[in-house]
Amino acid sequence: MTVGEKIKALRKEYKLTQDELAKKLGVAPTAVSAWERNANKPLMDKIMVMAELFNVPFTHFFEVDEYDDTHEVKLPLYGHVSCGEGLVVFETPTEYRATPEEWIKSGEYFYVRASGDSMIGARIYDGDILFMRKQDEVENGEIAAVCLEDEIVLKRVFRTNGSFILQSENPHYPPRIYNPKTDKNIRIIGKLEKLIVEF
Structure with missing residues (x-):
């Protein structure tokens, strides 16, 4: 089944109209209609709400190739994430990447592209x-994606006295120190699980 077919089947199972589902998700009815026609795909935040609403795992909404023993799901790759007034907003994914289902444990996963040296x-x-x-x-010393204003940076994160220390792995870049209480537009958004190297 496509993502749209799955949304439509669950909506009908729960006896909701497109308008009613749209209202619960805070989107226009035309958005739900586009999803069900596979003219567009919902963003991850809407998928998470639907997973809770319909009592299914969020991976239910990703397409799985039934003939592929590896069972892959498609996860979003984000090129832009903004962080303002303490709110993290994931923009429309630049693409969806096939991901082995075995990589996914509990929680929600996504991809970003590394930038810089x-x-x-x-x-x-x-x-x-x-x-x-x-x-x-994240635990001290783990590598995390951190949202700073409208930028995603990848750093080792340390906590001390309530502040974040963002440590690069390049001696040319000094540590950056932030206090989440005063620096509102900084948030950890994810922990690095795997590095995908493309040739």
Whole structure:
């Protein structure tokens, strides 16, 4: 089944009209109609709401090739994430990437593309694809995607006295220190799970 067919089947199972589902999701009825026609795909935040509403795992909404023993799901790759007034907004994905289902445990996952040379010491280079688990906390020393204003940066994160220390893996870049209480437009958005190197 396509994503649209799955949404339509669940909506009918729960006896909701397109207008009623749209109202619950805070979108226009035309958006639900477009999803069900496969003219467009819902963003991840709407998928998460529908998963809770229909009591299914969020992976239910990703297309799985029934003839492929690896069972892949398609996850979004985000090119832009904004963080303002403490709110994180994921923009429309630039693409959806096939992902082995076995990589996905509990939680929500997505991809971002590495930018720059600040993490070359961790063998992360400009353009590499990063498989992330969405979460707003990480252990000290773990590599995380951090949203700063309208920019995603990848750093090792340390916490001390309530502040974030963002450490690069390149001696040319000094540590950056932020206080989440005063620096409102900073949020951890995910933990690095895997590095995808493309040749």
